[in-house]
Amino acid sequence: MSDRTDRIREIARKWLADGAVEAVVGWAEGTLGNRTAPVLIRKAEEADRLVFNEHCINNLTTYLKRAPVKGMQHVGIVAKGCDIKALVGLIQESQVPREKVKILAVTCPGVQGAGGTVPVKCRACDVKTPVFYDELAGEKLESTPDPDARTRELEKLDALSAGERMAFWRKELDKCIRCYACRQACPLCICSRCIAEKNQPQWVETSPHPRGNFSWNLIRAYHLAGRCVECEACETACPANIPLMLLNRAMARTVKEAFDYEAGKDPEVPPPLRTFHLDDDNSFIL
Amino acid sequence: MPCMTLEATALSKVARDLAGQGRRLVLPVREGPELFYREGADPEALDLSTLPKNSIKEFLFPKCERVLTYRQRGNDVDVEDVTPAVGPTVIFCARPCDAASLPVVEPLWNWDYKDKFFNLRRENTLIVAYACRQAPEEACFCVSVGLSPSSEQGADVLLCPLDEHRVAVKFLTDAGRQVQAVFEAYKTGEADDAALDAFSQEGAASLAHRKKLDKVKGWLDTHFEDPLWEEKTFPCIGCGTCTFLCPTCHCFDIQDESVFDGGSRLKSWDGCQFSLFTLHTSGHNPRGVQSQRYRQRILHKYSIYPSKFGKILCTGCGRCVAHCPVNLSLYDVVATAQERAEKGE
């Protein structure tokens, strides 16, 4: 991984020295042995703070929606293949102008999840070598996605009766403490005022009880349908260990079946839930 | 004075016996890669391998609690008081940083107005603390805030695992002494002061690398606009994890939720890290930027609360450091303030 680190530093240094970007968002050494921390560097000399290793799990594109990056004209961002999918989504939705972001892509063999496990997204990864970027750091890697990785856990849920499935979700969502870490970590949760923050009327009950928790988590899953790139930032951030990705993958599966679409792959392909054609299938309505 | 010891394998049985005396039982158990304090878990599932991810806060200050109910009746409204049905509870094997959080937050819940919801639960909860032979997590820093891995603060009974087999038991309060017989049924020996001292020292030594944060308040009181806040807090995504996992964070929201003409007024966990927390209806927000909100959290814990109640609103449990999704370490920020204070910056 160390030559990736060197190459990232080299590219970031150049971009900053040339004034191509005002700042670069990347990963730096963390304060705990098995972590890295997001960092914003503004000067070429700071480029040596950037690292890349198996602990670079955070999706840095979430910083594009927040100050100070939000107000910048040009910013560099170090990104893995999965992170870039989120960026593709943001560009498709006109949230981030393409010309604003210089993508410093990095080939990635996979990152380490909680307890040293291999995240599902890494097992299913088809972008070990990203395809959408400005500069690429690291030797090219071949993607060998496990075709069942994303659906294995869903099939276990499919096999349950509706009542059993409801009981499962009731137990899991009861743990929710409404910290909104999922929303804050998600790069595609971009509403300047979240539906959960509106009180005229109060669309979503804010208190952490089963009814409110169902509302919140299901609404978030719906708002991400066709948009979620399965970067797992939400589930990684969740302090209550709720298997949020099961909801998101279930939605992604339905979108794939109904529209043959996967989010974040191709910036040229319009997202199905944001486009309308007269010959769209309406059979489920009529 | 020597104190009794029992076998580590007897702890589950003690838990079961304490529950058997008519108590709700809370103890740390494993769920996947992590431990959680769970109510009603099987005593045999007791897992002491590390610090649980959640704190014991939720058992005295639930994440969501009804404080009253109401029902409209024409232009009148019936308002009913709510008193939580609280029976005796035992939190078995709470770590010292969790036990110590209770005396820290008690003054707040009783500052002029006495919150019966917390007080009822506190009065009915027996704390059996389990000292740490060595700091269980890399993120721990209890010694920095004047505590230690074998602190007795907030505990009724303190268990000290002297080695793999022997656990010393200290009865610290009247409530603790009332259950002495339950533990003595499993007594296998005694431990003297020297053994207990050695145990405490081993624990403290495991955190010798942690700074004493004794000059932080002075620095915080004079550096409100310091660039440190923006420097350090870029990664913060305002997610609330640190606040909700923290044993001493106690901020809350009050919301009414109705179904037709009746409903409840609910008190739920809230946090200063959320942008909505201080937002005025006019749209003005005194803390509209995350670095300001992060500053507030540190100031509240290390300066404001000490000014008001003489205690740091932190027990150094390290959950904020370990579980921050972006690895922004509160300890690192506060330790930096301490360093600057030491250098006179």
Add this chain to the structure above:
Amino acid sequence: MTLENIYKPHRVRIEEKRKETYDTTSFKLVFVDDEVRERFTYRAGNFGEYSVFGEGESTFCVASSPTRQGYIECCFRAVGRVTKALAAREVGDIIGFRGPYGNHFPLEDFFGKSMVFVAGGIALPPVRSVIWNVLDLRDKFEDVTIVYGARSVADLVYKHELVEWEARGDVNLITTVDPGGETEDWKGRIGFVPNVLKEAAPKGENSVAVLCGPPIMIKFTLPVLKELGFGEEDVWTTLENRMKCGLGKCGRCNVGDVYVCKEGPVFTAAQVARMPNDF
């Protein structure tokens, strides 16, 4: 251990409702419970949490004077969920009131002094509680000057009381509206409150100023008061901040280490000057 529920409001009946401006309403509220009505006391400057059950609570001052027993008054602008619901209530409806909370104006310290009240727009209600408190004890004070202004005539609240104060011989009332805010028959001044205050020039010696208004008004009024000879310890104001519990526990309202709900909302200008930029 007390089982009193500190979060449970008293029930109060709306006895009078007045639409003060297009978005401001005032209520006169009477406690439903006889005992509470007899016992209830408060001080000028205290605030309360006013409930619409099912919508929530909103924080505003008690706008009436404690010299008048048996009822309390409030005045608020309908901008949010709770205030809009409150504004929709009618006479006879029961709402909730929790309080009195906060500190108060130390009226006894003002005895023997002249009082200068300066208020802008919707900020009259907290000042009004002190005004009536002073007028009800009129012989304990020297001169009483009131400077009250708003953006336009329509934005002035408690208009019927302005008429009363105008009519009194022992009060010097000066009302003003911003340039462009006057109506054809407007008899008061035209100009911003700080300027009008400067023209009126009440002396600062042996005087206390009570000042409430939007931040911009406060910013420009403080120097005028200083010029007139008011010391920073003699200028009193109230601060607003986002509140929920009103009793020091929910952690929301602090400005630095000052909890507005406990150590405020009444502060001297000197205290406010010492506060960090946290409000």
